[in-house]
Amino acid sequence: MADDQYEVFALKYAQRNGRTRADSFQFDDDHASPHDMDYFVWILRNGARTILVDTGYDTKEAARRGRPILSEPIDMLKRMDIAPTDITDLIVTHLHYDHAGSLDQFEHAQFHLQQAELGFAVSPCMCHSALRAPFTADHVCTAVKQLYAGKLTFHDGSGQIVPGVRVHRVGGHSSGLQIVEVDTANGPLVLASDASHYYENFEREKLFPIVVDPLAMLDGFKLLQTYRAKGAIVVPGHDPEVLKRFAPVHDDGMTVRLDQPL
Template sequence: MTPWEVFAVKYADRNARTRKDSFLFDDNHDQPHDMDYFMWVLRRGSDVLLVDTGYDSEEGDRRGRPIRLNPVEALAPLGLQPEDIGTIIVTHLHYDHAGGLKHFPNATIHLQAAEMAFATGPCMCHGTLNAPFTADHVCEAVQRLYSGRVIFHDGDGDVREGVTVHRTGGHSKGLQVVRVLTDAGWMCLASDASHYYENFLEGKPFPIVVDLDDMFRGFSIIQSLASSNDLVIPGHDPLVRELFPSHGPDHIVRLDRGPLKGIGS
């Protein structure tokens, strides 16, 4: 199989956070703990897959969480125009992962059936559970469904040769992760199955959780999918930009050649 190029594209950050926002039962709960927000690009020749879409300035204003770059602007240095994106893997429908769907009008999305059922079902009657979702984003996914542009997966699924998706749940009912073949080996884009390296390496759950048992199980799944823990890519850890080489602008790092140093270095 031919390996893929993989890029992490940062579009936002939140730095007024503490460790209690990132870990349950943490002894140092009041210490600062920053968060980065990423999309991921997989490229092999002319074939380009986008993993998640980020959210735009409109959503940022609504939530009081401003962004640094709109999704379209963030992807531009990779030579990507929104109308050129034909496939998006949506790891889950939370606002910061599916909030930019409307900017990619030609894309078919890959989604777990469990995630669509969760985001449109009775659980959304509870404010705590629906808080990370935005109705307009979910409606955009439903509109894609009715126009024949949603491919559902039920657990493990193939997207391309060398690219597969795997449901973990935990943080959201239908959360899925992406396994991709790279020059460095099999990589797992963990998205919110592990927001930080510390979540999966030390078994520390993230506080926004639907099923804690699934979250712990997900920590094991993402490690089993990657050739090594150095190739598990958390969804929000600023360390990613320190461990992997930059690619052009400082908001893009290249993942597929492996890290400059190991996690424990």
């Protein structure tokens, strides 16, 4: 495989069953129906690099929030024969608790974050409990420590991480939320993360209830639609449907290869 093309994997580490459509869509005609949510981290890998996109949350955070996990994200990496020290770059799509835990476990990685995201997470906006709730102070503090250690690269809008991997700020769900565009042997692939929790969010332009900028979220949906129209594979951040649309890696159905749709 060329050094600027990647295999891409989604690793499921948690789930929340018992949710309803009211938890997923701000405006919907059937708020009471069940609507489950899966939690993922993502791996981009070729012969030269192993890149982690988001780090999930661990058992300590799971207990604090009352949201159990199925497996530690780091243990999910080990099942792929990946140690934390193998990670060359770590892209944090945003600093919400379920995407930015255990940042201190990746000592060899260079971190990548939108400037607007860290600015938002330490701004007066956090005086409001509704905006503060998806963040965990320890995670944000760890990001600041990585900055002071010289291991955090800021991006402002669009930027290249390495050849074949680019990030683009879309905001909406969080101020500095970024999506990840990856070149694969099967063409371009976009990890939407929480720019679209479910396929239905961007396909039908349905707002997710946790949103700091509705217009930015809607513009993000349009951007994802544009990528798909150009032939890119677009992968939402929390949709259980992802495990049904891509090739399984293990028999337990917890890991799929995203650059190989079924």
